[in-house]
Amino acid sequence: MTNIHIKNGRVIDPANGVDAVQDLFIADGKVAALGRAPEGFTAARTFDATGLVVAPGLVDLSARLREPGYEYKATLESEMQAAMQGGVTSLVCPPDTDPVLDEPGLVEMLKHRARGLNQAHVHPLGALTMGLKGAALTEMAELTEAGCIGFSHAEVPVEDTTVLLRALQYANTFGYTVWLRPQDAHIGKGGVAHSGPLASRLGLSGVPVMAETIALHTVFELVRATGARVHLCRISSAAGLELVRAAKAEGLAVTCDVGAHHVHLTDADINFFDPNARLTPPLRSQRDREAIRAALLDGTIDAICSDHTPVDDDEKLLPFGEASPGATGLELLLSLTLKWAEDIGGHHGPGDALFKALARVTSAPARVAGLDAGQLAVGGPADVVLFDPAARWLVEAPALASQGKHTPFLGYEMVGQVRATIVAGHVAWERKAEAAAR
Amino acid sequence: MSQSNPNTLDAEALYAALLEQVRAGIAGAHEPAIVGIHSGGAWIAERLARDLDLTQRLGVLDVSFYRDDYAKKGLPAEVKPTNIGFDVSGATIVLVDDVLYTGRTTRAAINELFDYGRPARIMLAALVDRGERQLPVAADFVAAHTRMGEGEALRLQQAETGQFKLTIERDHA
Amino acid sequence: MLNPQLNKHGELQHLLTTEGLPRAIVNQILDTASSFVGVSDREVKKVPLMRGKSVFNLFFENSTRTRTTFEIASKRLSADVINLNIQASSASKGESLLDTIDNLSAMHADMFVVRHASSGAPYLIAKHLHDTRQNHVHVVNAGDGRHAHPTQGLLDMYTIRHYKHDFTKLRVAIVGDILHSRVARSDIHALTTLGVPEIRAIGPHTLLPGGLEQLGVRTFTNMDEGLKDVDVIIMLRLQSERMSGALLPSAQEYFKSYGLTQERLALAAPDAIVMHPGPMNRGVEIESAVADGPQAVILSQVTFGIAVRMAVMSILAGNQG
Numbered sequence: 001m002t003n004i005h006i007k008n009g010r011v012i013d014p015a016n017g018v019d020a021v022q023d024l025f026i027a028d029g030k031v032a033a034l035g036r037a038p039e040g041f042t043a044a045r046t047f048d049a050t051g052l053v054v055a056p057g058l059v060d061l062s063a064r065l066r067e068p069g070y071e072y073k074a075t076l077e078s079e080m081q082a083a084m085q086g087g088v089t090s091l092v093c094p095p096d097t098d099p100v101l102d103e104p105g106l107v108e109m110l111k112h113r114a115r116g117l118n119q120a121h122v123h124p125l126g127a128l129t130m131g132l133k134g135a136a137l138t139e140m141a142e143l144t145e146a147g148c149i150g151f152s153h154a155e156v157p158v159e160d161t162t163v164l165l166r167a168l169q170y171a172n173t174f175g176y177t178v179w180l181r182p183q184d185a186h187i188g189k190g191g192v193a194h195s196g197p198l199a200s201r202l203g204l205s206g207v208p209v210m211a212e213t214i215a216l217h218t219v220f221e222l223v224r225a226t227g228a229r230v231h232l233c234r235i236s237s238a239a240g241l242e243l244v245r246a247a248k249a250e251g252l253a254v255t256c257d258v259g260a261h262h263v264h265l266t267d268a269d270i271n272f273f274d275p276n277a278r279l280t281p282p283l284r285s286q287r288d289r290e291a292i293r294a295a296l297l298d299g300t301i302d303a304i305c306s307d308h309t310p311v312d313d314d315e316k317l318l319p320f321g322e323a324s325p326g327a328t329g330l331e332l333l334l335s336l337t338l339k340w341a342e343d344i345g346g347h348h349g350p351g352d353a354l355f356k357a358l359a360r361v362t363s364a365p366a367r368v369a370g371l372d373a374g375q376l377a378v379g380g381p382a383d384v385v386l387f388d389p390a391a392r393w394l395v396e397a398p399a400l401a402s403q404g405k406h407t408p409f410l411g412y413e414m415v416g417q418v419r420a421t422i423v424a425g426h427v428a429w430e431r432k433a434e435a436a437a438r
Numbered sequence: 439m440s441q442s443n444p445n446t447l448d449a450e451a452l453y454a455a456l457l458e459q460v461r462a463g464i465a466g467a468h469e470p471a472i473v474g475i476h477s478g479g480a481w482i483a484e485r486l487a488r489d490l491d492l493t494q495r496l497g498v499l500d501v502s503f504y505r506d507d508y509a510k511k512g513l514p515a516e517v518k519p520t521n522i523g524f525d526v527s528g529a530t531i532v533l534v535d536d537v538l539y540t541g542r543t544t545r546a547a548i549n550e551l552f553d554y555g556r557p558a559r560i561m562l563a564a565l566v567d568r569g570e571r572q573l574p575v576a577a578d579f580v581a582a583h584t585r586m587g588e589g590e591a592l593r594l595q596q597a598e599t600g601q602f603k604l605t606i607e608r609d610h611a
Numbered sequence: 612m613l614n615p616q617l618n619k620h621g622e623l624q625h626l627l628t629t630e631g632l633p634r635a636i637v638n639q640i641l642d643t644a645s646s647f648v649g650v651s652d653r654e655v656k657k658v659p660l661m662r663g664k665s666v667f668n669l670f671f672e673n674s675t676r677t678r679t680t681f682e683i684a685s686k687r688l689s690a691d692v693i694n695l696n697i698q699a700s701s702a703s704k705g706e707s708l709l710d711t712i713d714n715l716s717a718m719h720a721d722m723f724v725v726r727h728a729s730s731g732a733p734y735l736i737a738k739h740l741h742d743t744r745q746n747h748v749h750v751v752n753a754g755d756g757r758h759a760h761p762t763q764g765l766l767d768m769y770t771i772r773h774y775k776h777d778f779t780k781l782r783v784a785i786v787g788d789i790l791h792s793r794v795a796r797s798d799i800h801a802l803t804t805l806g807v808p809e810i811r812a813i814g815p816h817t818l819l820p821g822g823l824e825q826l827g828v829r830t831f832t833n834m835d836e837g838l839k840d841v842d843v844i845i846m847l848r849l850q851s852e853r854m855s856g857a858l859l860p861s862a863q864e865y866f867k868s869y870g871l872t873q874e875r876l877a878l879a880a881p882d883a884i885v886m887h888p889g890p891m892n893r894g895v896e897i898e899s900a901v902a903d904g905p906q907a908v909i910l911s912q913v914t915f916g917i918a919v920r921m922a923v924m925s926i927l928a929g930n931q932g
Contacts, residue, residue: 517643
């Protein structure tokens, strides 16, 4: 275990209200001290973080690693590398693998594989029903013991409301959180774009906002009836956010996240049928985007996630409606969050927009997922990211570590670049030529 | 015929001379007809048809679809209508153009006429022959020969009154 | 973002949609089409413009009618035509759309006429040709999903121009399943470009897409109201699939409220013309008396369709990438 001394960086830790230029000391895989070195501390490795931000490693509430089963799209090795380059030190992966994560053995294997790579902490979500078929409950207690931090139905709507009710009741017995994507099983089925004038013009079948709001009403009714904790995944509409706001005000135990793409893009970004803009939920209208940004500010939305979904060329280079939805995101999450910060007020100093924005990818998601992560408390795990908040870089497919090369941001300039990622006190990745170690 | 100075060409006088040549040339011909190539040739053809009392046997051709420079230049912005109001098969056609130059327009016009039928005979009438042929084409009826300078073009114009005038322009083609 | 239909000189490189097609280019196509109308009356119904060029008809969606008119148009331009019915060939064996295109380009295709069930498919092809620097190959969209059928839109405009001359004084009504209609979308964009002041869409709510108002179209669910004083009526085909999917109860009920009968036709302007992209469902969207009557110009549309397609193809083939 090396002692690490990070000098002179702007340490931002939203969970503990820290935002100041100071030194950070790491020993035995934990945060040893902030500000002044602990007694007898000698650094084996020093980072000069002048001009850089030192923040908790990002906590990503949704990243598909494509293992088991979809190794032709991506593997743990490439995606975990992408996480390191994106400064993501803890990630939650959905259960829609092949086979579905509904057996404790599969979860153990995944966790074991991930541990072996010594990179990000991987926290799988277990399937809510066997095979995600929406009928039989999974062995939630066993799955939790194997390492699941919650239960999800991925992108598959649970058609039978009774099953959903029972699943919530059962999960609530043990205090497990259920992660649900609010989407009606029938309305908007087969839709590929936001129902609206643009989809009409382009002749694309639409997913109306109603598909989300009807599902939200159902979920909230069930939460009222069961008292279960629910995390809502990838809210996409203004109307949906209104419902979440009201539910939170009512005191229901719900949290929600948004995909980083939806913070910035709208259906207009489909341009001339660009399949890179084929996402689920679909990119919606300007009003919806504005509502998402307002909801991020007022806390209606707890966290921004990357919704990292590697898709290979064979499944993307197809006519829009036939292309598989999803985009690569682990390496873009930080920059997209910083871009939002820039839009809402930029960098001024302690407590500014950057501070607020980082909360949405560190402390807040850690809280939602119940993880000991997303902060720099003394004695806590040393999961740290050093980044240059002003560096600009171009999104180019060959430079991405992920095997998923498809993103609607290809060719865009991003702001903010990771210099080094430290996991459990070990330097898991650093950018060459820039790393100023002494 | 001797060479004329292009600056001194009198289009009306040339037309009168051409008319007499054509009148003599089609005397006794079987089923004569006049076909003019847009635009200058068409104007001359219209007057010839009137003066020769052949208005029922008049046609106008736009050779845009038969040109050999389509691959390089594409379709021209304006394609005028082709209208052959008589049966081409068996006719003696006087094909009329204003200025005979490389011979390519004549070749295109002949190809187009043959897509309408099989004429008995085609004769070529041109107001001015400026030489510099690139194909083996010769006019049967010509009112003047001339030579142009580098980058110069000879253009026929028709006033509102119907009067013809020849002008020299710098070539953009 | 560059309009994928135009090359860097602003000339037509592909015909993908009537949307955003500059008015000058629309007029160029219509004017060129007039010169082609006469070709069909000649003994040799051909002009040599596309001699030696290969046109590949790539129909991923079956359509004998449209494919035949494109074939005739190509042959009248002296092109070599190869018909590919994709259901029966490699795509059904799992070959991707772009692989199919690459294979055909390797056989020196000069032009692809593409019909596909997915909106946007021709754009994928156009982008791929651009990315692989094959700027001498042109794409004509013969219908993509619900999105566009630009040659139909253009021949409809040609037909209207032929009978009505001045677009700027017309009221045009489009009747039927606009939700699923690529013809309706292409017509609406072209009519707008040509300056038609009033475009109406008539149909039941289940068949009217959202966003029509943003396209400048007035919607009517009452056909009698919608047809009042209209100069051009474009009837759309009602597909039997609409009866499943809970969009409509039956063809009989549809005819009762939305069929073009002689009584309804009388509500339009006395010299109104009736158009239909074909094939017609007599007794479903249109009464035989109207379809065969003096105001119907449906057969003219077919004739003009060949000339318009010849115009599109010859303009494309003459433009360098």
